[in-house]
Amino acid sequence: MSADVLSFRHEAHQAPVAAAERAKRLIDPGFGRVFTDHMAVIRFSDEKGWHDAHITARAPLPVDPASSVLHYAQEIFEGLKAYRLADGGTALFRPDANARRFQDSARRLAMPELPESLFVESIERLVAADRDWVPGGEGALYLRPFMFASEVFLGVKPAAEYLYMVIASSVGAYWKGGMRPIAVWVSREHTRAAAGGTGAAKCGGNYAASLIAQKAAIGQGCDQVVFLDAVERRWVEELGGMNLFFVMDDGSLVTPPLTGTILPGITRDSLIALARDAGLTVREEPYAIDQWRADAASGRLVEAFACGTAAVVTPVGRVVDAEGDFSIGSGGTGQTTQRLHDALTAIQRGAAPDRHGWLRRLD
Numbered sequence: 001m002s003a004d005v006l007s008f009r010h011e012a013h014q015a016p017v018a019a020a021e022r023a024k025r026l027i028d029p030g031f032g033r034v035f036t037d038h039m040a041v042i043r044f045s046d047e048k049g050w051h052d053a054h055i056t057a058r059a060p061l062p063v064d065p066a067s068s069v070l071h072y073a074q075e076i077f078e079g080l081k082a083y084r085l086a087d088g089g090t091a092l093f094r095p096d097a098n099a100r101r102f103q104d105s106a107r108r109l110a111m112p113e114l115p116e117s118l119f120v121e122s123i124e125r126l127v128a129a130d131r132d133w134v135p136g137g138e139g140a141l142y143l144r145p146f147m148f149a150s151e152v153f154l155g156v157k158p159a160a161e162y163l164y165m166v167i168a169s170s171v172g173a174y175w176k177g178g179m180r181p182i183a184v185w186v187s188r189e190h191t192r193a194a195a196g197g198t199g200a201a202k203c204g205g206n207y208a209a210s211l212i213a214q215k216a217a218i219g220q221g222c223d224q225v226v227f228l229d230a231v232e233r234r235w236v237e238e239l240g241g242m243n244l245f246f247v248m249d250d251g252s253l254v255t256p257p258l259t260g261t262i263l264p265g266i267t268r269d270s271l272i273a274l275a276r277d278a279g280l281t282v283r284e285e286p287y288a289i290d291q292w293r294a295d296a297a298s299g300r301l302v303e304a305f306a307c308g309t310a311a312v313v314t315p316v317g318r319v320v321d322a323e324g325d326f327s328i329g330s331g332g333t334g335q336t337t338q339r340l341h342d343a344l345t346a347i348q349r350g351a352a353p354d355r356h357g358w359l360r361r362l363d
């Protein structure tokens with residue numbers, strides 16, 4: 001059956017992007033548009049298990065129109081970054097946590113579970129092949145592992161063949177010139193996930209279902225959508241792709257609990273640990289939208305922020321809702337939000353001690 005150890009074949013790109021052109025693309029890469037020379041690939045079939053692990057030139061895929069992913073959306077993904085460290089080295093941030101979450105997502109989508117060691121090795125080998133694409137300064141190399149059902153079959157069942165891949169994208173500083181608070185729109189019509197559904201799995205289908213609400217948020221002049229729970233439409237869950245934290249006037253933090261409808265963010269988990277390290281109380285408990293509005297009005301709530309790998313921490317300044325808009329604190333970036341952002345990014349950059357053993361150095 002599937003071996004935890006596979007030997008990777010390396011096929012170097014025959015015509016990689018020239019150094020001068022790469023330097024040009026890295027000046028202002030933005031997010032998710034500049035891609036590296038290579039990609040990692042591992043195949044799975046019921047018959048052979050995991051096989052054919054290789055690093056190869058990044059190229060379009062031949063996709064049969066009957067590939068089952070195109071019809072039944074059996075697909076999962078991950079997102080993590082490789083950072084250039086203060087001492088010139090390179091490191092991944094908690095790739096083992098992404099590996100375990102990828103296995104959890106796979107199980108929920110009835111897909112094979114890639115061994116943790118192969119997940120991490122595929123990323124390490126890709127970053128090694130494309131090391132020159134890791135930006136300096138405040139940029140990073142964003143890694144996107146994903147897996148989809150590649151079997152050519154229209155029957156509805158878990159596929160017998162899968163393709164696992166990792167692609168990499170050079171990204172710039174998310175917050176150029178400091179953090180800017182976002183406005184969020186509360187979706188009263190659409191929900192993201194229900195108990196028993198796929199809310200805790202990182203699958204493309206969750207995003208597909210959230211886009212209509214995200215589009216409505218943009219239409220309301222907001223940056224992001226806030227989802228409420230699917231049963232009572234009362235409990236704040238998360239944004240389309242980021243978890244939420246609330247900061248109270250006594251310095252404590254509240255974040256919605258992981259009850260199966262929320263994506264268990266690794267940034268969320270890391271910030272809980274850092275806040276507790278700093279002596280702050282963090283409660284993982286349900287928080288109602290009406291409570292959020294009342295606490296913002298009374299001053300009991302002083303800050304709110306969203307978090308995820310791409311932006312790390314994003315302050316929430318304003319909430320737009322059919323039942324009444326409200327602002328949070330001064331509408332600017334709060335002290336605790338800034339402190340937690342700075343503490344986490346300092347560890348990721350190797351500028352602060354890595355007490356939790358989160359960095360995996362690549363050199």
Ligand SMILES: *Cc1c(COP(=O)(O)O)cnc(C)c1O
Pocket residue numbers: 079202238239240241242243263264265266267268307308309310
């Ligand atoms: C990926 C994701 C997050 C954030 O997870 P991180 O591990 O912190 O990047 C939050 N919510 C959703 C829906 C996500 O897909």
